[in-house]
Amino acid sequence: MTTNESAVHFEPGRHDDESTPVKQSPLTVIRAAVVGTVVEYYDFGIYGYMATTIAALFFVSDDPTAALLGTFAAFAVAFFLRVPGGIFFGHIGDKYGRKNALSWTILLMVIATAGIGMLPTYVTLGVWATSVLVLARCLQGFAAGGELGGANAFVSESAPTRWRATQTSMVNTGTYIGSLLASLCALALNSVFTDEQILSWAWRIPFLLSLVIGGVGIWIRSRLDDTPEFKELEDKGETKKLPISELLSTSRGSVVKIILLGALITGGYYIASVYAATYLKTEGGQTSQAAFLSTSLALVLGVITLPISGYMADKYGRKPVLFAGSFASIVLGVPMFMMMAGGSLWQAVVGQSVLFIAVSVVNGASYVTYVEMLKTSVRYSGLALGNNTTNMLLGGTAPFIATYLISLTGNALAPAGYFVFCAVITFVTVFFVTETKGIELKTE
Numbered sequence: 001m002t003t004n005e006s007a008v009h010f011e012p013g014r015h016d017d018e019s020t021p022v023k024q025s026p027l028t029v030i031r032a033a034v035v036g037t038v039v040e041y042y043d044f045g046i047y048g049y050m051a052t053t054i055a056a057l058f059f060v061s062d063d064p065t066a067a068l069l070g071t072f073a074a075f076a077v078a079f080f081l082r083v084p085g086g087i088f089f090g091h092i093g094d095k096y097g098r099k100n101a102l103s104w105t106i107l108l109m110v111i112a113t114a115g116i117g118m119l120p121t122y123v124t125l126g127v128w129a130t131s132v133l134v135l136a137r138c139l140q141g142f143a144a145g146g147e148l149g150g151a152n153a154f155v156s157e158s159a160p161t162r163w164r165a166t167q168t169s170m171v172n173t174g175t176y177i178g179s180l181l182a183s184l185c186a187l188a189l190n191s192v193f194t195d196e197q198i199l200s201w202a203w204r205i206p207f208l209l210s211l212v213i214g215g216v217g218i219w220i221r222s223r224l225d226d227t228p229e230f231k232e233l234e235d236k237g238e239t240k241k242l243p244i245s246e247l248l249s250t251s252r253g254s255v256v257k258i259i260l261l262g263a264l265i266t267g268g269y270y271i272a273s274v275y276a277a278t279y280l281k282t283e284g285g286q287t288s289q290a291a292f293l294s295t296s297l298a299l300v301l302g303v304i305t306l307p308i309s310g311y312m313a314d315k316y317g318r319k320p321v322l323f324a325g326s327f328a329s330i331v332l333g334v335p336m337f338m339m340m341a342g343g344s345l346w347q348a349v350v351g352q353s354v355l356f357i358a359v360s361v362v363n364g365a366s367y368v369t370y371v372e373m374l375k376t377s378v379r380y381s382g383l384a385l386g387n388n389t390t391n392m393l394l395g396g397t398a399p400f401i402a403t404y405l406i407s408l409t410g411n412a413l414a415p416a417g418y419f420v421f422c423a424v425i426t427f428v429t430v431f432f433v434t435e436t437k438g439i440e441l442k443t444e
Helices: 027-050 051-058 063-082 082-095 099-117 127-144 148-158 163-193 197-199 202-209 209-221 228-235 244-251 253-260 263-282 288-317 318-340 344-371 376-395 400-410 414-429
Strands: none
Touching: 027 063, 027 127, 027 148, 027 163, 027 209, 027 228, 027 253, 027 263, 051 127, 051 197, 051 263, 051 344, 063 082, 063 127, 063 244, 063 376, 063 400, 082 099, 082 127, 082 148, 082 209, 082 244, 082 344, 099 127, 099 148, 099 209, 099 400, 148 163, 148 376, 163 202, 163 263, 163 288, 163 344, 197 202, 197 400, 202 209, 209 253, 209 376, 228 244, 228 376, 244 253, 244 344, 244 376, 263 288, 263 318, 263 344, 263 376, 263 400, 288 318, 288 344, 318 344, 318 414, 344 376, 344 414, 400 414
């Protein structure tokens, strides 16, 4: 076999004959989904990892806690825009194709993130700077609303039934890698520059980097074709005029299960990653470098855990994996937060990593379960609406609620209660989910 014969290459619209489209390899599909998700979650996460710096530059206050609450409030606001963003991009994805929707999500995210990096601070524009920052966060939220659900639909519809959970779990490595890149960028920034340099100009660097990684993501996704499932639906003329209406009239129960099942991988995720970076500094006595190092190690372990979880879900079923991860989170939530507040670096790393691994076990089996609940014509819309509703209710508000709980109670372990609460919701919901291992995806 020659090199040219063995290479996998795809050109949209190209055909070997009049009726047979050139098939995209699973690697091509997964790569495009993961790279795009990396871009989205780097852009979305860098704001959270730069929270204390943003608080000083845009939420000026004599009370540092009030400024941090303002920063996390703006972080949370973006999540409320994820629901309309999910409905909008879900409509495009179910009616006009997954590829079209996923290309636009990256473009809008890059515009919003780079815009933050170019924004004058409170010293220059006063309250207008804060207002424009919040608007940019809203645009980020709107764009993020169409990303993860769409990427999971894209990969799952192209994956063989036997390996659907494994391949779908790879999409979520993109969310972790994006957050990891954001964490490493924040770590590098705090290691290379002084506090004065960061506050003066260097804080802009992580936001402007979005132009580079976003350009790569847009280029890769532009070379994709749509999924076989969607193309078959389109060829038959069975796409819905208003997918969200069809979804709510035929699949409300599935959407509710997705919302509840996702409690741990949204609320728990943001507590164990984005908020934990701040928690380790404010409550654990860690330096910025130590906090970002711990978060980066936790994210690396999460990336490793996801495909293992997906493989286990393909081998043993979705429900056993979901039960195991959520139960571990309930049992270990408080002890691991006690370690994170213990003061030593090794305690911080172990505590955060264990929490994040438990979340990742659930995450690796969750999205394939969502996908298998929904039919093709409303799959993108259902994933986007369910996932983003959970993100709005439990995910985006998590850092704000955790900070507020400590302020209200004076108890450094209060955020552990929120983490366990999210885990309990997921654990109970699994009882009401039908095992979907080995089924064919629903068409109608």
